[in-house]
Amino acid sequence: MRLVLLGPPGAGKGTQAQRLVAKWGIVQLSTGDMLRAAVAAGSPLGLEAKAIMDRGELVPDRLVIELIDARLDGADAAKGFILDGFPRTVAQAEALDALLEAKRMRLDAVIELVVDEPMLLKRVENRIRETLQAGGSVRADDNPETLKTRLDAYRKQTAPVSAHYAGKGALKQLDGMAPIEEVSRAVDGALAS
Ligand code: AP5
Numbered sequence: 001m002r003l004v005l006l007g008p009p010g011a012g013k014g015t016q017a018q019r020l021v022a023k024w025g026i027v028q029l030s031t032g033d034m035l036r037a038a039v040a041a042g043s044p045l046g047l048e049a050k051a052i053m054d055r056g057e058l059v060p061d062r063l064v065i066e067l068i069d070a071r072l073d074g075a076d077a078a079k080g081f082i083l084d085g086f087p088r089t090v091a092q093a094e095a096l097d098a099l100l101e102a103k104r105m106r107l108d109a110v111i112e113l114v115v116d117e118p119m120l121l122k123r124v125e126n127r128i129r130e131t132l133q134a135g136g137s138v139r140a141d142d143n144p145e146t147l148k149t150r151l152d153a154y155r156k157q158t159a160p161v162s163a164h165y166a167g168k169g170a171l172k173q174l175d176g177m178a179p180i181e182e183v184s185r186a187v188d189g190a191l192a193s
Pocket residue numbers: 007008009010011012013014015016031032033035052053054056057058059060061064084085086087088089092123124126127141150176177178179180181183
């Protein structure tokens with residue numbers, strides 16, 4: 001199973017990806033997680049990405065395309081993968097098409113979780129509260145001010161990615177406003193059809 005999960009910040013991509021990892025035994029390839037790991041490690045990639053991520057903007061396409069290119073060849077991706085947070089621009093989607101073709105791989109599904117902006121803000125505020133209550137550290141980009149920039153980047157740069165896949169007849173849009181279990185059932189249904 002090879003799939004792409006699309007959706008704005010806080011739509012539930014990571015939540016659904018983790019569930020699919022458990023169900024299908026495939027790997028979650030989250031460019032956000034990879035970039036945060038690079039920032040934590042202080043690698044050259046992390047140093048380049050940190051300020052951009054903290055502002056809520058998208059890092060340059062070439063950085064994430066290189067990350068994904070390397071990970072698609074990993075042994076852990078041999079059984080399949082869930083791309084979470086990639087592609088996020090039309091240029092990334094086109095690069096992914098070329099990478100998959102070169103690697104003789106095909107996507108089984110592209111699923112978009114559709115959630116309105118007031119709900120996204122509520123979810124991010126909830127996540128901040130829960131993280132603090134658990135004694136964890138809140139992501140540098142998880143605050144209402146930076147969320148505005150992340151949503152702006154989503155509207156301008158990522159929303160057109162849906163049209164890229166719709167044009168190929170590959171896009172399945174699901175209601176991401178429903179409770180987690182209900183969204184999971186809808187994802188399962190979309191993958192079965
Ligand atoms: P990234 O880490 O990808 O963050 P994001 O897309 O902004 O998404 P989130 O992780 O905030 O949300 P999510 O959709 O995974 O929702 P979640 O399941 O956590 O990217 C961070 C940054 O990295 C970007 O801004 C950019 O700078 C950079 N970056 C990453 N990829 C890039 C790329 N390809 N190109 C360029 N730059 C890139 O859920 C959110 C909360 O809601 C949780 O608390 C969850 O429990 C809750 N929740 C989930 N589903 C439901 C539900 N159905 N009902 C109620 N609550 C729910």
